Amino acid sequence: MSELRHEFSWSVSRRGLAETCLRAYYHQYYLAWRGWERDAPAERAESYRLKNTTRLPMWAGDCLHQAIEQWFEQRAAGRTLGAEELVERALARFRGGYKQSRDEAAQWRRAPKRHTRLQEHHYAEACVDEPSGRAREYGGRFVERIQRAARWFCESSELAAVRAAPPEQWLACEQLGTIELFKTAIHAVPDFAYRDAGGVLWIHDWKSGSERPEHAFQLALYALYAEQRWGADPTGVRCVADYLEEGRAVEHRFDAEALEGVLGAVHASITALRELHFDAGGSDGEPARFPQLSVGASACATCAFRGPCGR
Ligand code: SF4
Known part of the structure; x- marks a missing residue:
């Protein structure tokens, strides 16, 4: 069995915890x-x-x-x-x-x-x-x-459109996927993605709490994920945050400028977290950092x- 290696990867939740x-x-x-x-x-x-x-x-x-x-x-x-x-x-x-x-x-x-x-x-x-x-x-x-x-x-x-979408139009349902940005593996789990009869790619994210600013960031990342995984034009992807308890669906679309901004934030976070990264398989690092x-x-x-x- 190959040796398990402690490698750096990035996700929205990883960034969120580091910021907290x-x-x-x-x-x-x-x-x-x-x-x-x-x-x-x-x-x-x-x-x-x-x-x-x-x-x-x-x-x-x-x-x-x-x-x-x-x-x-x-x-x-x-x-x-x-x-x-x-x-x-x-x-x-x-x-x-x-x-x-x-x-x-x-x-x-x-x-x-x-x-x-x-x-x-x-x-x-x-x-x-x-x-x-x-x-x-x-x-x-x-x-x-x-x-x-x-x-x-x-x-x-x-x-209604989500429930009616036939299974052959589904692209993902709660599957962990990985793309690469800035030579870093980026993990994401879109809750549900499908292509409608008109060819439009929809990504839905089930939210249990209330709306927060980082939700739009996460959805923009899903649009970039759709580009790498399914060859979609990220500016055409329709991303929806579904606030299930509140009974509210909030749709987001991201133009090229917005996506550039998100990529810039991902790059900044990866750079900062790579600075702190060490091989936890070899040592406990420096907790003071x-x-x-x-x-x-x-x-x-x-x-x-x-x-x-x-x-
Ligand atoms: S200081 Fe300690 S208890 Fe407080 S949030 Fe950080 S890890 Fe948790």
Whole structure:
């Protein structure tokens, strides 16, 4: 078997984490490397475990994404799932993951990638306190959001063309893909892409939260992805951010100037992150080059790495 190498690659989420906190970035992309090995040093094993935690809002989004992926699988097989069935599938996974997180921490410690562990449980946050009823209230919020989102996906007029697109027009559904920009592998996972009967390429991105400025950046990158993967003219790609819980579809198109700006930002980020890059297979690097945020920073309150960070 060939030796696994720690190589630099880039993604929108990698840039996002580095911009939020370089120390969290260090844990996620460097110290966690080889943390899965049986004889991994304790701090690497811990970073790897924490890298494989999630938070309830992300877990809810993940369950919804997976249920929608199943919707497409069923559709390809000639069956259309209704809204209630989609809700049921997403909620079954959501509740199962919550229970596993609460009750099976030891299993997660042994096999972090195969078990759900919520940071809320790991750090005993007040929002998951069961005797006070706060856990019910907190979890209930996401149950409602999943219900709303699944119904909008199945019933909205905004997504009628997506639901009606025949499988032979589909290009991608939740598949991790890689393109190359500035001699760097760029990872992206477009949620759903298809070419309509008129030849127009559409890319949809299911969003669980509210609209944020970086969503347009991510969609512009998908237009560039479509250029390399499917030979599309990126200025003609129709990119849509679907805010499932809010029941809102926001379409973006990017002209040549906008795409130049995005490429410039990708280049700047790659250059800055390559400056910091080291082979985590060979050493732990210099943690001081990845500074922590100041004490009291709001990002620490929901950070996976607040344990080893002492926050
Ligand atoms: S706890 Fe705060 S300082 Fe530490 S890694 Fe997380 S965000 Fe950064």
